[in-house]
Amino acid sequence: MEFLKNLSINLYENQIRVNSIDITKSIIFNALTTLEQRFNLIPFSIIDEARQLRMKKVNNSLELKLNSKFEKLKAKEKTFFAEIESITNAMVPKSFFSPDITLNIILGALIGLIIGIFIAISSTTTKIELITTTKDLEESGYKIIAQIPSFPAGSPLLFDSLNESENEKLDPKILNSFSSIETFLKYGNLDNPLKTILVTSGQDGEGKSVIASNIAIALANSGNKVLLVDADLKKPQLNKFFKIKATPSLAHYLFRKKELDEIIKSTHNNNLDLITCIEFPQNPAVIITSERMQNFMNQVKQKYDYVVYDTSSLCLLKETASITKNIDEVIIVVKANYSKISDFLNTDFMLTESGTSNFNVVLNDVKA
DSSP states (O other): OOHHHHHHHHHHHHHHHHHHHHHHHHHHHHHHHHHHHHHSOOOOHHHHHHHHHHHHHHHHHHHHHHHHHHHHHHHHHHHHHOOOOOOOOOOSSSOOOOOOOHHHHHHHHHHHHHHHHHHHHHHHHHHHBBSTTTTTHHTTTOOOOEEEEEOOOOOSSSOOGGGHHHTOOOOHHHHHHHHHHHHHHSOOOOOSOOOOEEEEESSSTSSSSHHHHHHHHHHHHTTEEEEEEESSSOOHHHHHHTTOOOOOOOHHHTTTTEEOOOOOOOETTTTTTEOOOOOOSSHHHHHTSSHHHHHHHHHHHHOOEEEEEEEETTTOOGGGGGGGGGSSSSEEETTTSBBBBHHHHHHHHHHHHHTTTOOOEEEEEEEE
16 A cells, blocks of 8 residues: 555656646747747848848948058058158238128028928927827727826826815816716627726826726726726736735736635725736736636636726737737727827737727827
């Protein structure tokens, strides 16, 4: 019996080692596949440009070395040959010279005009490229579901009307904006209710995390059981907004260190739960696109009325676009007088390429 027991233990330990090796091989394979895919996405023109830039640097370096050698040879030559200087006496000019004031004024005016025109054109081009109002996007067929006014100085980041303190003065215009988003999510698609909402942005600094938090609060204040998930693997912030400890987090669940119930945290709002996140310094793309992440999304969808995801900006982690296929509603946050039309079109391209062609827009930080 003792022999069989030892044999069973050895078999079990060997099986664990085999499984560990298989998991390690899978992680390495996924990492190599991701790197290969990223390399294949690089256009040939960029590769060729990099090659030419490298050649230019090599040529410049070679030229510097040759010039240095030449200067050393000249220095040696001076030690063997005396330097000859030619000196001529100054000549008295036959006529006096004075500046042409009229000509200088005309030239100065022309140069000032040219500089002014250049600055005006550059400024106009920059302003034209920025998204300032909803018309800039609506004319291209994009749907704007809300405009969020600029937050007043000193106002809180979380606009929770049901938990408002005496010292807080919440702007009713901002509350109405988030209320309109809540109404859209509730009645926007009666045939297929919008239970899962993903909030992202094309560029960093457009306010997506603040928008996602307040959308979740607005849904919770309407009597819905809501889960807010910080899935920003690059710059997680929700634990700071809600003043909650960052760990245990989504990472602990994805790495099988914690169970789902252990990472769900309560907030000051009775209807709102939160899952925090910690920054992933390496391979966040592998994690966000893993099967474990998909299983997580399916589980929480069954437990809550609404699940709101705050993800990384697409410019920081383009693989975020891949999980939008399993989301009911994708919201892109655009910051007025900050976001560029060209960047937004690139965001549209990344989402479409990943299989998500339907999304709506929230215009943030709209000046009164």
